[in-house]
Amino acid sequence: MIIERLESAMPGVVLDHHSFRGDCTVVVTTANLVQLGDVLFGEGFQQLLDVTAVDWYERDPRFDVVYHFLNLVSQERLRLKVQVRDGEAVPSLTGRFPSADWSEREVFDLFGIPFTGHPNLERLLLWKDFPGHPLRKDFPLDGGDAFCNGDTDTSYAGRACTLNP
């Protein structure tokens, strides 16, 4: 239902959608995201619960940025996805949804996806000069820790090592 209303409000914005057990997922274009946020707010989806991302390493575009909305009146939920390439920026939703502030900083911190229009786009969890973005699939799990390992090219998950043999 919300998909039809989105399509009528902003024709061409919905690229793909599906529904699973009443949970609706919509894939939309990046360009009109801020305007789309306003439309969703008008439709009652007034709470942005979470912003996160998925790294589909071999896919082009590489990343999904995922938004979870809650309709405070009807208790409906809506999952919104936009697809972005590596280095491509996403418009920030902080203007309409203040809760996007820290969530977008977290996504920027861990995936390295920039958000245009964000008031304070700095790392949220890791320190400023941390090398790389750890939730990317090509980031070594141990962060390139030179203590136990000879080379830092591969991920060392599951390999046994002892500090004091």
Add this chain to the structure above:
Amino acid sequence: MAETLLNDAVMTTRLDAVLNWGRKNSLWPLPFGTACCAIEFMSMMASKYDFSRFGAEALRFSPRQSDLLLVLGTITNKQAPVLRQIYAQMAEPKWVISVGACASSGGVYRTYATLQGIDRIIPVDVYVPGCPPRPETIILGAMKLQEKIEKESFRDRKEHLEAFYQSWDRQQERQALGRSEFQAVRDMLLEAGEAGEQRIW
């Protein structure tokens, strides 16, 4: 001769023996609790296990007033400089007990975010295994530390501390060059790892 005249009123001994006896029976612990080990620690301090029996009655939450650092839980790389600073601020002579798998080796958290054992950044005297260890186990660790303190020579302890203060100075030099404290510690860790060493102090 005087000893026989004074009978039991005077006892001769060595200075370090009597000082170590005093030190081991009046530990002032600082709990650095970051995870579930701290819950076991609460049980250890409470009436059922009663750690006060060992002379460590008074918990102090300021490093300036304590001489036993109990590291209870996972230490992240972001916390590493904090832990180093707390250790540097503690009153000498100071000891460290690393409680649980995470503090001793990183435990199950073999990731970019977790420090793989606090002995990389500060000296550790006793490691207590377990995930989390039971209160008896932590008490056994503390008793092992007491045995260690009893036998300790002052010179060994001094050299032990000086090695740490030298690494502290190296960290301060890096920070004076504009590196953040996190980056300074991380750089030192990476360089030590490449040099085949297992610690930065």
